Amino acid sequence: MDIENVIAALNNPARRRILEWLKDRSNFPPSLPEHADLDGVCVAYIQEKAGLSQSTISNYMGVLKQAGLVLAERHGQWTFYRRNEGNIQVFLDEVAKELLKP
Template sequence: MSKQDVVLGQDGPGGCCPALLTAPLGEDRAHELAAVFKALGDPVRLRLLSMIASREGGEVCVCELTPAFELSQPTISHHLKLLRQAGLIDGERRGTWVYYRVVPGTLDRLASVLRTPAGTGATP
């Protein structure tokens, strides 16, 4: 089982991850989600994820990501590694370069955890 299956792929009663307002999180699930939010809690990683997710065609070469930051290539690679470990992105080596893409469905599943359930009276 891959890390992304553990972090965001668990099915709840509604066919996906239950929202925070529909059921209390168990300890294991809270630790898993905290790891994802921790990965997103760094501005560089959040920008990297945004750059990858918003790219036309759905993938970006690391050679295009590194120049966007005033950081060394090993530092960018470290941030990408943490996003991969959190199950948010995946990469494929092609020759000397790695191409990154968002793991399909992970952002929707993450958003569903934070979504206010319909009929709770909360404003959208």
Template sequence: MQEVDVLKALANERRLQILEWLKNPRAHFRAQADGDLVEDGVCALLIAEKLGITPATLSEHMRVLSHAGLVRSKRIKQWVFYRRDDDRIGAVKALLHETL
């Protein structure tokens, strides 16, 4: 586990907001044409739209979260969908609890 990468990922308000929304995607995002919000994840375009940022800016946020292992991506057609990696997030919480 790269603790530095995790801390960098969590040190941004927008990335924390994304993780919060992905906890319960049906409550925070409208239905998608492709993919199930829970099983497949949320389309990157919907996340960018909700944050009010460009897809390119969202891509950088998701790259950081993915690199830290906090989200998983899945490609369906030409779209990328993201969902939380709750096992990894649980391990990060345990590590932080032990360390702090």
């Protein structure tokens, strides 16, 4: 994991809010019936909640994905995102080691 890449991804309040929202699926409208069994949130719901343009949200989600903070899964024309809890924990552990070491 590239810690600098993750820190850069988190250096944006909207991207941090998106990660916060993704902690709880109930922050978004219910999935369509055909997507009810899928993990994650459709990018259109993220865009709607954020109130940002499609291109901005696509960019933000790409940054979060490249940093390893989210996972993306494509289903037809829709992309669903969910947090990568394992990588988030690795990042937090690495930062703690770096900042808290004696």
